[in-house]
Amino acid sequence: MSLINEYRATEEAIKELQSRLESLKTNDGLQKEIEFETKLKSLMGEYSKSLRDIIALLDPKAVSKNAASTTKAGNTRAARKVKQYKNPHNGEVIETKGGNHKGLKEWKAKYGAETVESWVQ
Numbered sequence: 001m002s003l004i005n006e007y008r009a010t011e012e013a014i015k016e017l018q019s020r021l022e023s024l025k026t027n028d029g030l031q032k033e034i035e036f037e038t039k040l041k042s043l044m045g046e047y048s049k050s051l052r053d054i055i056a057l058l059d060p061k062a063v064s065k066n067a068a069s070t071t072k073a074g075n076t077r078a079a080r081k082v083k084q085y086k087n088p089h090n091g092e093v094i095e096t097k098g099g100n101h102k103g104l105k106e107w108k109a110k111y112g113a114e115t116v117e118s119w120v121q
Contacts, residue, residue, distance in 0.1 A: 084121045 024030050044054065055062055080097040085104060087093075094103050107116045 085116060085119045086121055087119060 040054075044050070082095055082097055085094045085096075085107070087107060092103075094101055094107075096104055099105075099108075104116065
């Protein structure tokens with residue numbers, strides 16, 4: 001796109017947004033919402049209350065749900081338990097949380113996965 005075309009498109013978008021802004025300014029519903037927000041903020045300031053305080057006052061369940069979801073969000077998966085495998089042939093012990101251990105893979109290749117899983121202590 002040439003620079004002049006981009007300029008004209010931007011100018012047209014600005015005109016369209018300005019007309020949309022003017023129509024919103026004359027909207028009675030918007031004026032009422034702005035008035036409500038202004039009065040609410042001044043009232044909150046007068047009583048030194050935050051938006052969270054207001055929500056807790058009006059809908060206590062919403063605050064408890066939100067608090068519960070933030071504590072659970074960190075640990076969504078349970079930690080794996082450490083498994084201990086003892087090779088009965090040589091007495092060697094391997095401790096691992098997963099099956100991606102080098103020695104464990106070697107054992108499974110040599111003795112078979114089912115046999116090695118039976119060595120879990």
